[in-house]
Amino acid sequence: MEYFLQTKAWEDFQKSLGRHVHRQSGPGWSFLAIEEKNPAGKVLYAPYGPVAESVEAFDAALAALRGLARSCGAVFIRIEPVGLDPESGPGILRNRGLQPAPVNQQPELSWIVDLDRDFKEVLAEMKPVNRNLYRNIHKKGVTFRTTQDPDDIRVLLNFLHMTARRNGFKPQSDEYLTQVAQSLMPAGAATLFIADLHGGPVAAALAYDSADTRTYAHAAMDDTHRKLSAGIPLLVTLMADAREKGLKHVDLWGVAPADQPDHKWAGFTAFKKSFGGREIAYPGTWDLPVNRPRYAAYQMARSLRDGIKALIKRLTP
Structure with a gap:
């Protein structure tokens, strides 16, 4: 990697x-x-x-x-x-x-999904609900798109503000992520994935690409459409796109140790592990x-x- x-x-x-x-x-x-x-x-x-x-x-x-x-x-x-x-x-x-x-x-522990195989095998390792959402979310009017226009980072920033208010955490500053977008997106090293419902964004995820690995960096969704769970098929779309581009891995970033169920990352960890994959330790x-x-x-x-x-x-x- x-x-x-x-x-x-x-x-x-x-x-x-x-x-x-x-x-x-x-x-x-x-x-x-x-x-x-x-x-x-x-x-x-x-x-x-x-x-x-x-x-x-x-x-x-x-x-x-x-x-x-x-x-x-x-x-x-x-x-x-x-x-x-x-x-x-x-x-x-x-x-x-x-x-x-x-x-x-x-993170001392990260979660990796390997893509150097048929994507059907990747899907087979996911929880059934993840596969079903990916295959059927379009029936609810949800579509997906990618952008490398730095101005579109505002979509993600708005959703991060919502998530911060709901969960009481402090995200990276708008200034920092805006500079990330301005530096990395025109260079093709960062891509913003957006889920739209009837033409309006409801979830977004920012990913970074190295020569063989896509890193799932920042993601958030619109509070008013949480029941859609659009973030799940959005992440699967991000993985499928990475495989189409010839990347071999998706790094879902930090996870909590398995023996610490009360860890502050426990919820994120369960979400990431629901996509299959393996743990990597440093x-x-x-x-x-x-x-x-x-x-x-x-x-x-x-x-x-x-x-x-x-x-x-x-x-x-």
């Missing part, structure tokens, strides 16, 4: 935000790293990177990242290595001086201090802040 957050399209998007980015590669490894700011100072962050084919290749990538961090004055390096075994990976990372980041920036987000005194001060300040928050929560009626 080619991970979208390591692609040239994502690099160009980061540049459009005014960020400094670095790309390096060698035998069996590569990474896209982004300069970011946090309370510690400058951070060099490789989302779902470095990508390495072996432990030896990972060591070479880590050495390159360390040299790059020193040259640009980063306090620490934050990575999410791809290619290391999730079980042995933590030991490998600790032995090289890395430590788990305070939080995972990208070692998670790890930090490599470069300026150790400043990184230690950052960790101490964070622990103190978290302790105060926990105390206030316990004391609040």
Whole structure:
């Protein structure tokens, strides 16, 4: 799989935000790293990177990242290595001086639907209700279309606002998603899928494409038409379109661990798993201090802040 957050399209998007980015590669490894700011100072962050084919290749990538961090004055390096075994990976990372980041920036678990087969096989692995909706939703007047016009991102933004009000969550800002659309859609790296009912939109989903994988990034629907469940056939349409374009996988993004039924992502997880597929695990987000005194001060300040928050929560009626 080619991970979208390591692609040239994502690099160009980061540049459009005014960020400094670095790309390096060698035998069996590569990474896209982004300069970011946090309370510690400058951070060099490789989302779902470095990508390495072996432990030896990972060591070479880590050495390159360390040299790059020193040259640009980063306090620490934050990575999410791809290619290391999730079980042995933590030991490998600790032995090289890395430590788990305070939080995972990208999901540690994701859900993948493989498309390199007859689409009837993909449909057969879905729950019957998903297949039936995909095959029969047109009888209710619902149609589907795609667009790569950045102005159409307003359709998704409106639905995200509705969902945020209903569920009390904070979506990505309009400014951020608008910039995503302006950078990625004209380049063909992002597509907006829209479900229409009698000519008016009732659901939308934004997907990102790498060389072999489509990533299901953002989706929402019109509250007044929830009973239609248009988001289900819309996602199946997104998958069918990806297969027609020769992509091999659809990444439905983060899911909750199976042994945590009360996880905040439990509802999203059940929805994603209803389309068939398989789980993929990563070692998670790890930090490599470069300026150790400043990184230690950052960790101490964070622990103190978290302790105060926990105390206030316990004391609040």
